[in-house]
Amino acid sequence: xxxxxLALLAAAEAVALRYAVIESPIRHVLVQMPLLVxxxxxxxxxxxxxxDLAVPLLFVALTVFLFWMLPRNVDWAxxxxxxxxxxxxxxxxxxxxxxxxxxxxxxxxxxxxxANALSxxxxxxxxYTHAPIRICNSYLLSAQQDLGTAFLYLGAGLACLWxxxxxxxxxxxxxxxxxxxxxxxx
Amino acid sequence: xxxxxELVADKSNATEPQAGAVKLTMILSGAxxxxxxxxxxxxxAAQGQWIEVDPALFYQLLTAHGAGMVGTAALSGAAxxxxxxxxxxxxxxxxxxxxxxxFLLGVALILSSIFIGGYGGAWTFLYPxxxxxxxxxxxxxxxxxxxxxVSIGVGFLLYYxxxxxxxxxxxxxxxxxxxWNLILGREDKNPPPPTIVAAAAVTIFNSIGIIxxxxxxxxxxxxxxxxxxxxxxxxAKNLIYFFGHVFINASIxxxxxxxxxxxxxxxxxxxxxxxxxxxxxxxxLIFVMAVYWxxxxxxxxxxxxxxxxxxxxxxxSGIPLIAVTAFSTFxxxxxxxxxxxLTSSLLVLSVAGWSVGSIPASIDGMxxxxxxxxxxxxxxxxxxxxxxxxxxxxAFGFMAWLVRGKxxxxxxxxxxxxxxxxLAGAAGFVTVFLFSGAASIPRRWAVHYEEWLPHDRIGTLFxxxxxxxxxxxxxxxxxxxxxxxx
Amino acid sequence: xxxxxLPSVLVASIGLGTLWHATDRGQAFTSEAARRxxxxxxxxxxxxxxxxxxxxxxxxxxxQGDEVVLVEFIYTVCGDICQVAAADFATIRDQLEVRGVPVxxxxxxxxxxxxxxxxxxxxxxxxxxxxxxxxxxxxMSEDLPLLLELFDVTVIPDEWGGFQHNAAIHVIDGDGRFSxxxxxxxxxxVLAHLEERNS
Numbered sequence: 040x041x042x043x044x045l046a047l048l049a050a051a052e053a054v055a056l057r058y059a060v061i062e063s064p065i066r067h068v069l070v071q072m073p074l075l076v077x078x079x080x081x082x083x084x085x086x087x088x089x090x091d092l093a094v095p096l097l098f099v100a101l102t103v104f105l106f107w108m109l110p111r112n113v114d115w116a117x118x119x120x121x122x123x124x125x126x127x128x129x130x131x132x133x134x135x136x137x138x139x140x141x142x143x144x145x146x147x148x149x150x151x152x153x154a155n156a157l158s159x160x161x162x163x164x165x166x167y168t169h170a171p172i173r174i175c176n177s178y179l180l181s182a183q184q185d186l187g188t189a190f191l192y193l194g195a196g197l198a199c200l201w202x203x204x205x206x207x208x209x210x211x212x213x214x215x216x217x218x219x220x221x222x223x224x225x
Numbered sequence: 226x227x228x229x230x231e232l233v234a235d236k237s238n239a240t241e242p243q244a245g246a247v248k249l250t251m252i253l254s255g256a257x258x259x260x261x262x263x264x265x266x267x268x269x270a271a272q273g274q275w276i277e278v279d280p281a282l283f284y285q286l287l288t289a290h291g292a293g294m295v296g297t298a299a300l301s302g303a304a305x306x307x308x309x310x311x312x313x314x315x316x317x318x319x320x321x322x323x324x325x326x327x328f329l330l331g332v333a334l335i336l337s338s339i340f341i342g343g344y345g346g347a348w349t350f351l352y353p354x355x356x357x358x359x360x361x362x363x364x365x366x367x368x369x370x371x372x373x374x375v376s377i378g379v380g381f382l383l384y385y386x387x388x389x390x391x392x393x394x395x396x397x398x399x400x401x402x403x404x405w406n407l408i409l410g411r412e413d414k415n416p417p418p419p420t421i422v423a424a425a426a427v428t429i430f431n432s433i434g435i436i437x438x439x440x441x442x443x444x445x446x447x448x449x450x451x452x453x454x455x456x457x458x459x460x461a462k463n464l465i466y467f468f469g470h471v472f473i474n475a476s477i478x479x480x481x482x483x484x485x486x487x488x489x490x491x492x493x494x495x496x497x498x499x500x501x502x503x504x505x506x507x508x509x510l511i512f513v514m515a516v517y518w519x520x521x522x523x524x525x526x527x528x529x530x531x532x533x534x535x536x537x538x539x540x541x542s543g544i545p546l547i548a549v550t551a552f553s554t555f556x557x558x559x560x561x562x563x564x565x566x567l568t569s570s571l572l573v574l575s576v577a578g579w580s581v582g583s584i585p586a587s588i589d590g591m592x593x594x595x596x597x598x599x600x601x602x603x604x605x606x607x608x609x610x611x612x613x614x615x616x617x618x619x620a621f622g623f624m625a626w627l628v629r630g631k632x633x634x635x636x637x638x639x640x641x642x643x644x645x646x647x648l649a650g651a652a653g654f655v656t657v658f659l660f661s662g663a664a665s666i667p668r669r670w671a672v673h674y675e676e677w678l679p680h681d682r683i684g685t686l687f688x689x690x691x692x693x694x695x696x697x698x699x700x701x702x703x704x705x706x707x708x709x710x711x
Numbered sequence: 712x713x714x715x716x717l718p719s720v721l722v723a724s725i726g727l728g729t730l731w732h733a734t735d736r737g738q739a740f741t742s743e744a745a746r747r748x749x750x751x752x753x754x755x756x757x758x759x760x761x762x763x764x765x766x767x768x769x770x771x772x773x774x775q776g777d778e779v780v781l782v783e784f785i786y787t788v789c790g791d792i793c794q795v796a797a798a799d800f801a802t803i804r805d806q807l808e809v810r811g812v813p814v815x816x817x818x819x820x821x822x823x824x825x826x827x828x829x830x831x832x833x834x835x836x837x838x839x840x841x842x843x844x845x846x847x848x849x850x851m852s853e854d855l856p857l858l859l860e861l862f863d864v865t866v867i868p869d870e871w872g873g874f875q876h877n878a879a880i881h882v883i884d885g886d887g888r889f890s891x892x893x894x895x896x897x898x899x900x901v902l903a904h905l906e907e908r909n910s
Binding site for chain 2 (some may be wrong): 147150151154155162165169170171172198207
Binding site (some may be wrong): 091092094095096098099101102105106109110111112114115172173174175176177178179180181 | 715718719721722723725726727729730733734739740741742743744745865867869870875877
């Protein structure tokens with residue numbers, strides 16, 4: 040119940056940003072969209088699924104993730120149909136499947152996904168800070184450069200967040216049971 | 226099981242997991258080393274005008290030689306470290322096979338991009354060169370080359386993820402595996418052996434290198450496919466050299482585990498981690514990532530402090546290596562009655578070659594010297610020293626050890642001839658490079674002036690010796706593997 | 712074994728198919744690339760709008776007779792890209808005049824409130840748009856949203872009281888359809904496109 044409340048809060052928070060995202064791509068891509076994903080994640084935080092569904096669900100999540108990474112869809116998300124699809128697909132087809140499949144993913148696959156996320160944030164930061172063209176028609180060039188910088192900061196932050204437990208040790212990795220289902224979520 | 230008993234254990238008692246996969250990898254490495262050396266020989270002979278090679282083909286060979294040698298050095302280093310880490314932690318065989326498969330896929334892509342697509346933009350794929358070939362190759366060929374790197378990078382990422390995961394599982398944290406308890410003087414009942422310290426350090430810095438390398442590779446790919454997306458060229462160069470420097474250094478730092486694990490069999494003294502050893506490896510971890518700026522000393526737009534750091538770290542990065550590995554090797558060898566067979570000779574040679582190779586590197590790392598020397602043969606001279614006499618010698622030493630059997634005997638006449646040929650060839654070959662560099666002969670030129678030909682021709686003769694000795698080492702390995710399997 | 716991997720393969724294929732489709736077969740990653748591709752694939756009919764030019768005359772947006780109309784969107788006090796684009800537009804005009812290709816070129820203001828005929832005349836004079844082959848014009852305020860939507864031009868206010876917009880050269884062909892988009896500096900591509908159409 041508490042989680043459902045939190046999920047609704049995240050979703051409401053995202054909808055409240057509806058007008059703020061028109062001006063700032065950072066608020067759009069790095070605040071509103073993650074909040075929508077978070078809403079989906081919280082919605083099914085304690086749910087478990089069968090093992091064999093994990094990989095197909097991961098592919099669903101990856102597809103939706105890549106779809107919203109395309110600059111043209113960030114523009115599209117500011118139109119009414121695009122906005123509707125955004126509000127529905129990000130929680131239900133990215134947050135939910137990601138949370139459901141994550142505990143089943145092996146440590147190598149998780150590490151691979153995390154490393155890829157860091158590389159891709161680097162690429163995005165690289166392109167958005169230096170592209171001489173406007174990548175999204177709906178945003179100013181200066182806002183695009185700010186977004187690129189934000190991608191780089193986010194990448195650096197995530198790198199620290201993910202590296203510190205491995206470097207200095209934590210108890211999380213020990214807590215997976217014999218079925219391969221890890222009880223530790225993150 | 227204590228570290229001591231692991232190290233002095235008789236070879237037959239030591240666990241040898243995944244030896245088959247490692248042996249296969251070493252056959253592949255040996256074969257590719259030989260092939261790439263032949264490419265090198267062809268380039269030297271063409272520069273010496275003993276044979277005719279079209280300049281376009283020369284640059285394709287140069288690209289293949291660079292990418293092939295860096296890749297194979299890393300592949301053989303990775304196989305060696307995997308093998309010896311298997312003595313201390315349990316590694317999943319599937320990951321190694323996936324690593325090898327992705328590596329071979331990458332090799333196929335790279336070779337076809339070069340010899341079918343005509344890509345000749347050098348192994349450093351310096352932005353924006355892959356996209357502006359002047360008609361020599363299509364964007365598709367450059368893209369295939371970059372995708373080949375991506376495939377190899379993904380393979381290495383899996384390799385390090387597994388390694389990092391298992392080290393973490395066994396030692397609780399990577400900093401403990403890096404020997405921080407030794408450094409801080411805390412008690413550690415199960416201190417990490419040298420191989421694990423090396424593996425932990427390489428896992429950290431090469432993962433960072435690969436992640437940043439992947440970023441610049443994908444950005445270059447995007448630029449190739451959608452030319453409107455441009456990238457800051459200086460930032461791209463920084464990332465490429467960070468990745469390239471870290472990656473090639475990692476190959477030696479992985480292969481050196483062969484020295485830590487094999488030499489104790491000869492000296493009878495276990496190679497143990499101590500405080501100094503751990504400090505040295507932690508220093509290497511930082512230095513190897515901070516020193517890449519010495520590749521950009523000629524880029525006047527770089528912030529001066531970075532170049533100063535590049536020069537300073539160039540000096541210092543030799544110290545932990547020479548003080549610890551080379552000095553310890555010297556002490557171990559001096560105090561013991563070692564039997565000099567092919568394995569021990571090559572391994573001791575490799576430590577010597579690696580250390581000596583850092584001297585011309587430090588010289589080139591000086592800003593004032595670099596301004597005149599960087600585009601001369603001096604630079605291939607220095608990296609051939611620590612690759613040919615260092616990493617490759619480690620790999621050959623490891624191969625000789627794999628097929629040695631339990632008894633250690635003095636070198637046979639044939640082994641002695643092969644070893645001396647290799648030593649003479651390699652030493653002569655790199656000396657010619659260094660002399661040519663001192664004489665201001667430029668590197669990477671397909672066609673040479675008349676006055677330079679004596680250098681090239683002497684170099685060619687020495688490279689013939691290297692190729693012959695390499696063929697002997699590889700054939701010996703394959704024949705003995707066959708015999709020991711029967 | 713097959714049964715176990717089948718759902719993953721299926722979902723992965725659908726995912727790749729979706730992305731393939733969403734990028735117009737891997738060709739368009741930005742909305743700008745998408746609109747250019749779409750204009751070529753499915754030319755859009757342009758309504759018969761009247762514009763007011765710099766001498767306060769009404770001029771048709773649609774091509775008359777067998778001519779082709781080139782449109783670029785501007786605002787006259789634009790400080791950066793419009794200035795460069797106007798110079799390129801002038802080069803195209805000169806080239807077409809020499810070759811005798813029947814073309815009319817219009818710089819359409821998307822800021823009709825501020826861009827009065829006098830203001831447009833100043834802009835025209837500055838770039839040698841004399842009103843013969845190339846003129847500067849503004850739409851009726853009520854027509855502007857329709858026009859921007861038809862050409863997929865996004866105009867957003869910038870930090871200095873001006874605008875940023877996706878600048879390009881838009882082609883309205885002889886059949887009155889918006890059928891191609893070019894970069895403002897792609898002079899050779901525009902000329903080649905028009906010659907091909909003419910021959």
